[in-house]
Amino acid sequence: MRSKITVVGAGFVGSTLVQRIAERDYADVVMFDIVPNMPQGKALDMLQAGPVLGYDTLITGTNDYADTADSDIVVITSGFPRKPGMSRDDLLKKNQEIVSQVTEQIVKYSPNSILIIVTNPLDAMAQVALKVSGFPRERVIGMAGVLDTARFRTFIAQELGASVRDVQAYVLGGHGDTMVPLSRLCTVAGVPIAELLPAERIEQIVQRTRDGGAEIVKLLGNGSAYFAPSASVLQMLDSIVLDKKMIMPCAIYLQGEYGLNNLFVGVPAKLGAKGLEQVIEVELQENEQVQLKKSADAVKELIDVLGIA
Ligand SMILES: NC(=O)C1=CN([C@@H]2O[C@H](COP(=O)(O)OP(=O)(O)OC[C@H]3O[C@@H](n4cnc5c(N)ncnc54)[C@H](O)[C@@H]3O)[C@@H](O)[C@H]2O)C=CC1
Ligand SMILES: O=C([O-])CC(=O)C(=O)O
Numbered sequence: 001m002r003s004k005i006t007v008v009g010a011g012f013v014g015s016t017l018v019q020r021i022a023e024r025d026y027a028d029v030v031m032f033d034i035v036p037n038m039p040q041g042k043a044l045d046m047l048q049a050g051p052v053l054g055y056d057t058l059i060t061g062t063n064d065y066a067d068t069a070d071s072d073i074v075v076i077t078s079g080f081p082r083k084p085g086m087s088r089d090d091l092l093k094k095n096q097e098i099v100s101q102v103t104e105q106i107v108k109y110s111p112n113s114i115l116i117i118v119t120n121p122l123d124a125m126a127q128v129a130l131k132v133s134g135f136p137r138e139r140v141i142g143m144a145g146v147l148d149t150a151r152f153r154t155f156i157a158q159e160l161g162a163s164v165r166d167v168q169a170y171v172l173g174g175h176g177d178t179m180v181p182l183s184r185l186c187t188v189a190g191v192p193i194a195e196l197l198p199a200e201r202i203e204q205i206v207q208r209t210r211d212g213g214a215e216i217v218k219l220l221g222n223g224s225a226y227f228a229p230s231a232s233v234l235q236m237l238d239s240i241v242l243d244k245k246m247i248m249p250c251a252i253y254l255q256g257e258y259g260l261n262n263l264f265v266g267v268p269a270k271l272g273a274k275g276l277e278q279v280i281e282v283e284l285q286e287n288e289q290v291q292l293k294k295s296a297d298a299v300k301e302l303i304d305v306l307g308i309a
Helices: 012-024 038-047 088-109 122-133 145-160 199-210 212-220 227-241 286-306
Strands: 003-008 027-032 059-062 073-076 114-117 140-142 246-255 261-272 275-279
Touching: 003 012, 003 088, 003 227, 012 027, 012 038, 012 227, 027 038, 038 059, 073 088, 073 227, 088 114, 088 122, 088 286, 114 122, 114 227, 122 140, 122 246, 122 261, 122 286, 140 261, 140 275, 145 199, 145 227, 145 246, 145 261, 199 212, 227 246, 227 261, 246 275, 261 286
Parallel strands: 003 027, 003 073, 027 059, 073 114, 114 140
Antiparallel strands: 140 246, 246 261, 261 275
């Protein structure tokens, strides 16, 4: 039987993601939003692309949580995006309310699902979903690291005129201004970037990566990125739906790993049919560990504001 995936929020990220899932043809999809008729209209439009693109994916748009029942995986994208000049953290309270309400309903209808959280501020919203759901940490995972790493890989490939496929990298930490692009572990066809680029150029690329979301928010003027974010969620879904055991950076509720406790922070994670299957502990140098701790502290500040530690 095909997997059933629900995507909550049929806005830019949610609807682009549903189209991408449809093209994979490996799961049926339910797209939920509170706006009347809108998810139904988008779902119908996507269904009608099936004969042209060659997929048989069943796509249902709905305003009724009953249609999401017994989902295997639920992706939560509902919530406000930021506007130019705002930080992701400015969305904290408004999106906490939305993510809490949505999670309650999802748990009611799909108690065995795996949750992938996308709503910002990402790490704090993942913690809200974990607390409200009462699910084990293996079944509540945040999407940020694949996106941040994709940005880093894009900029490195552009700089060197290389294929993005040859660029490997890891961006760890929270999905905010303090994220930690690990340039020491970035390689191009196996060659460390320190041997290919001067240190100051690497530092500029690291900073552009940290500001990657804001750069797009500024250009768009009214909303934030959604093509690369939805592609990043799809990579996580591929590994879970197809039980591929791929390792990729995800926001995970840490319990002692990297010396961090009871907090969502981006780390390399193995994803499979059960959701999180293993946290991979890369040995960090002292300066990297300091940066990761600083990034975790920034997440902790938000958790303290929400009072959900
Ligand atoms: N983790 C990450 O790396 C990324 C996170 N984001 C975040 O994803 C979220 C969504 O972004 P966009 O899709 O661009 O925004 P959008 O405004 O296009 O879509 C949000 C959708 O959520 C819906 N919604 C609001 N309250 C709801 C509720 N209670 N139940 C169900 N649906 C509800 C709205 O009607 C709207 O259709 C934002 O918080 C954004 O910051 C965006 C890109 C990357
Ligand atoms: O920048 C934003 O607000 C949306 C986001 O998280 C990203 O694109 O990284």
